[in-house]
């Protein structure tokens with residue numbers, strides 16, 4: 001029987017030290033099927049800093065999560081042993097070293113078949129997480145929720161930034177270029193070439209306006225078709241949400257998804273071969289009333305739920 005979260009009917013949910021959803025820590029269980037892990041790192045940002053405080057904020061904002069997920073008809077913490085694995089201590093003064101630390105830690109955490117849902121941190125961390133995923137599964141399909149393409153080349157000559165992880169990932173051959181898609185992109189670019197490059201790398205695009213005009217069901221159908229039964233990694237930059245739904249982020253863009261749209265699309269992924277996920281770019285200094293923290297914690301909860309369903313199917 002998995003060890004579940006602290007019971008909110010016995011112990012007030014606002015009491016005690018915050019782990020994600022009040023789950024046990026990794027060192028309190030024998031084996032974890034799914035681990036939520038933080039990467040408090042934001043040395044890769046191009047505008048507002050502060051995503052290094054994302055993991056702590058999302059944990060604090062996750063205290064109200066309950067054990068049954070009716071939208072997916074699953075009790076994720078009963079279907080699988082889910083834990084909080086704490087934070088990966090990435091060097092804030094040396095990006096390359098930080099990326100190595102994140103990759104090595106992700107490999108260590110997944111050694112026994114544990115699936116990861118990682119809380120960022122800025123989007124730079126998706127690169128080492130994808131490297132680790134590809135080491136385990138080979139090149140992976142990617143569904144990338146973001147206002148931004150994040151396939152730009154360099155900033156100030158720097159290769160590893162939060163605007164460039166997916167270009168590096170394609171160059172490194174760790175993505176399955178038959179099955180890549182951005183969802184929720186919008187806003188001004190540097191030039192038309194950004195889109196041409198992105199297309200050349202193999203990405204399909206479902207813009208924020210496509211989600212609005214086509215609706216959730218059509219979008220889910222397209223994404224499921226593109227991914228098929230490939231191992232798929234889901235990366236959620238919280239700025240995919242409209243700033244009204246997620247003000248606490250580093251590079252906000254108007255005209256984004258609602259949290260309802262994002263959660264509905266994610267729930268449409270039930271049955272896909274999800275192998276890992278991240279939720280990044282939560283910058284609490286710009287958050288109000290935990291809007292962004294709550295949205296991110298619910299996104300992480302649904303991602304954990306999808307992984308738990310997959311785990312139960314395979315067990």
Ligand SMILES: N=C(N)NCCCC(=O)O
Nearest residue numbers: 046123148162163251281
């Ligand atoms: N990954 C995020 N959130 N933002 C990338 C923005 C890159 C830029 O400053 O153009």
Ligand SMILES: [Zn+2]
Nearest residue numbers: 147148237239
């Ligand atoms: Zn973004």
Ligand SMILES: [Zn+2]
Nearest residue numbers: 123146150237
């Ligand atoms: Zn991003």
